[in-house]
Amino acid sequence: MNLTYLILILAATIGGGMIPMLFKRIHPNLPIYLLAFTGAFLFGVTILHLLPEVFHTLDHSAGIYIVLGFFLQVFLQQLSHGMEHGHTHVPGANHQHVAILPLLIGLSIHAFMEGIPLGFHYEDKSALPSLMLGVMAHKVPEALTLITVMLHAGQSRARLWRILILFSLVTPLSAVLAAQLGDRFHVITDSLVYLxxxxxxxxxxxxxxxxxxxxxxHHELSRQKVLAIAVGITLAFLTLIFE
Structure with missing residues (x-):
């Protein structure tokens, strides 16, 4: 387990969460294009590095677990209301209540899942640094959205910092847990690839x-968003130089 990777992910999460706390007015397109870029980058890393790894290890049965993971995320977003992919659901004139606990639970489970692959030992040596970059990039808009929702929910500055720090620790701690348990127990090692x-x-x-x-x-793709996606995919392809 590379400690530098975990520190970078921790810093990216805290940095993303600090943006709405430091700047009262954020351009509405910033989260959109940031999400498009990081989503594309994470997609590319997943396809280029993680997908070949799990199919190499699990053969055709990998598809079963990938489909299960897809629909597990569908379930989790019922708790998080899609904050991990940019839905803020801030309270408006006719909606003053935000259910904080389900949001935090859903997003924290997602963050915990993000850390598990970081504790896995890959045959592809470029997989881990590429995945670290993908997760780190995704953490910025993820934390930005979380703190934006918490701000609109009327949370105090002290509580915002507690939420941000605790949320920032989830993914690194998950990675450490997966790595440590995987190194000590063969049954965990064998199970990690399924996770x-x-x-x-x-x-x-x-x-x-x-x-x-x-x-x-209306689910449209603007030219700016397409450009952000193209940049993310291009950088994902460039991670192949780590091989």
Whole structure:
């Protein structure tokens, strides 16, 4: 387990969460294009690195766990209301109540799932650094959306910091837990690849939802959003140089 990777992910999460706390007015297109870029990058990393790894290890049965992971994410977004792919659901004139606990539970489970593949030992040496970059990039808009919702829910500054710090620790702690248990117990080692396949399914759901839904009306793709997606995919291809 590379400690530097975990520190970078922690810093990216805290940095993303600080944006709405430091800037009262954020351009409405910033989260949209940031999500499009990071979603595309995560999609590319998943397809280029994680998908071949799990199919190499699990053969055709990998598809079963990927599909299960896809629909597990569908269930989780009922709790998080899609914050992991950009839905803010801030209270408006006719909706003053935000159910904080389900949002935090759903998003924290998602964050925990993101950390599991970081504790896995890959045959493809480029997989782990590429995945770290993908998760780190995704953490910025994810934390930005979380804190934006918490701000609109009227949370105090002190509580915002507690929420942000605790949320920032979930993914790194998940990675450490997966790595430590995987190194000590063979049954965990053998099970990790199945969990990685589940996370692959979740990543595919989140990234494709970002492409066609988050921050848009009528699910359109603007030229700017297409450009952000193209940049993300291009950078994902460039991770192949880690091989």
């Amino acid at each position: 990685v396949a589940l996370v692959v399914g979740a990543f595919l759901h989140i990234s494709t939802t970002i492409f066609y839904e988050s921050g848009t009306k």
